Amino acid sequence: xxxxxxxxxxxxxxxxxxxxxxxxxxxxxxxxxxxxxxxxxxxxxxxxxxxxxxxxxxxxxxxxxxxxxxxxxxxxxxxxxxxxxxxxxxxxxxxxxxxxxxxxxxxxxxxxxxxxxxxxxxxxxxxxxxxxxxxxxxxxxxxxxxxxxxxxxxxxxxxxxxxxxxxxxxxxxxxxxxxxxxxxxxxxxxxxxxxxxxxxxxxxxxxxxxxxxxxxxxxxxxxxxxxxxxxxxxxxxxxxxxxxxxxxxxxxxxxxxxxxxxxxxxxxxxxxxxxxxxxxxxxxxxxxxxxxxxxxxxxxxxxxxxxxxxxxxxxxxxxxx
Ligand code: BEZ
Numbered sequence: 001x002x003x004x005x006x007x008x009x010x011x012x013x014x015x016x017x018x019x020x021x022x023x024x025x026x027x028x029x030x031x032x033x034x035x036x037x038x039x040x041x042x043x044x045x046x047x048x049x050x051x052x053x054x055x056x057x058x059x060x061x062x063x064x065x066x067x068x069x070x071x072x073x074x075x076x077x078x079x080x081x082x083x084x085x086x087x088x089x090x091x092x093x094x095x096x097x098x099x100x101x102x103x104x105x106x107x108x109x110x111x112x113x114x115x116x117x118x119x120x121x122x123x124x125x126x127x128x129x130x131x132x133x134x135x136x137x138x139x140x141x142x143x144x145x146x147x148x149x150x151x152x153x154x155x156x157x158x159x160x161x162x163x164x165x166x167x168x169x170x171x172x173x174x175x176x177x178x179x180x181x182x183x184x185x186x187x188x189x190x191x192x193x194x195x196x197x198x199x200x201x202x203x204x205x206x207x208x209x210x211x212x213x214x215x216x217x218x219x220x221x222x223x224x225x226x227x228x229x230x231x232x233x234x235x236x237x238x239x240x241x242x243x244x245x246x247x248x249x250x251x252x253x254x255x256x257x258x259x260x261x262x263x264x265x266x267x268x269x270x271x272x273x274x275x276x277x278x279x280x281x282x283x284x285x286x287x288x289x290x291x292x293x294x295x296x297x298x299x300x301x302x303x304x305x306x307x308x309x310x311x312x313x314x315x316x317x318x319x320x321x
Contacts, residue, residue, distance in 0.1 A: 003075070005039045006068040008032055009047065013065045016054035073136050073153055077273055080138030084278055092119055092280045095126035095134055096144040097202070099226055100268060102245040103162065104291045105144060111287045119280055128269070129198040135273055142284065143271040146202050155272050159288060161265040163244045164209075165256045167229075169236040175255040182260045183210055190219035190238035192229040202266065206241045209264055230254060 011021040012032070022029040040047055047061035057065055083089040092112070096105055105123075113121055126134060131143030135154055148156065166186050168175045174185060187210055193203035203222060210217055221238060223229045227249075229240045234253035243266050247256045270288070272281055 001039060001042050005035055006071060008035045009039055010065065010068050010072060012036060012048065012055070013057055013061065016056070018055070070153075076136070076138045077153065077275075081273070081276060081278075084141075084276075090119055090280075091122060092142070092284070093122040093124065093140040094142045094144065094284075095124050095131045095140045097128060097146055098125055099146070099202075099243050099246060100144045102248050103243070103268065104288070104295065107291050107294075108284070108287050111291065112284055115287070116280065116283060127195060127198055127201060129201070131271060135271060141272065141276065141278075142281065143269075145269050145271065146266050147200055147205065148267065148269060149271075153274050155274050155276075157270045158267045159270055160268050160292070162268055164206075164241050164259055164264040164266055165244050165247060166259055167233045167240040167242050167246070168255045168257060169233055169239075170253050170255050171236060172239070172255075174239070174257070178257070180258040180260040183213055183264065184215055186210075186239055186241070186259075187215040187217045189217075190221060191217040192221050192223055192232050192238045192240040194223045194226050194229045194240075196222040196224050205266060209241070209261070212263065213261070 008021070008025065011025050012018060015021040015024060018029050018033055018036075022032045025032065036048065043060075043064075045060050046058050047064055049056040049058055049061075080089075094109070109121060109123060112119075124140065126140070126143070128143070128145030128147035128149070131140065131145050132149050132151055132154065134140040135143055136151070148158075166174070166181055168181075172189075174181055174189070191206075191210075193206050195201050195203060207217070207220065219238070221232075223232065226240075226242060226246060230242070230246070230249060230251070232238060233240050234251055236253075241259070241264070242256075244256075244258075270285070
């Protein structure tokens, strides 16, 4: 039995058809059928129920399939990491969900490029679900996403829980007051959620925040992108729960209010391959902490300046003519 047998069997199991699997593997059908037959002969059992339409896996086939997928993933990972260690293919590919671009990511990327100019840095946009597959296939090295997935071959770390805010059309009754607003108040109005697919996504996270409180939004409209959802908020079509960092996307027609519920947060999650502790990833992780420290110091300084200005204004008192 060799690696090709596993690859061929996985293709047939996924396609549920010898014809489609042969097309996918760029071979003709007879050698594919022969390889699967050899595999079954060597195991001394049937992996496929050939009578079923579409083709089905036997119980042994299902077990063998799960193990074969894992072996193929491990081999892909071994190739990627060996290339990376030997510096042939040295570069760092980071996938991110769009909203992280309004957070710390641009600053982290800038620092990485300054500290390691010899390593090309590639940034690609991918949803949280897509990041998991791309990590396992060796297409990316790091994923910054917002949805938790359990996968034994990946390492996952929650970097922070980002507060969520409610984006409201400026003419809306909820925009007349300042201060935190509740999810119950929000649920009485149409909600715009994103991305529509692949699921589960940030849209499901937001909907489960409502449902955990026994709330069902009046109407839900699904969009593919945050920018589109915020455009529709500006058009007065509904409200949208977004990460606080999205407030940078200021537009005159949209007002942002904090949410009252402590549960109204969204995790920023860093995912890597389980055993990938390359220098570049270690440096990247260190830079994240450095940027968080810088941001905390800048926030303190801004608060100090605001307090000093308020104090000076109070001392001066109202100017009389
Ligand atoms: C953040 O905003 O905390 C963040 C975003 C992307 C990568 C790392 C951190």
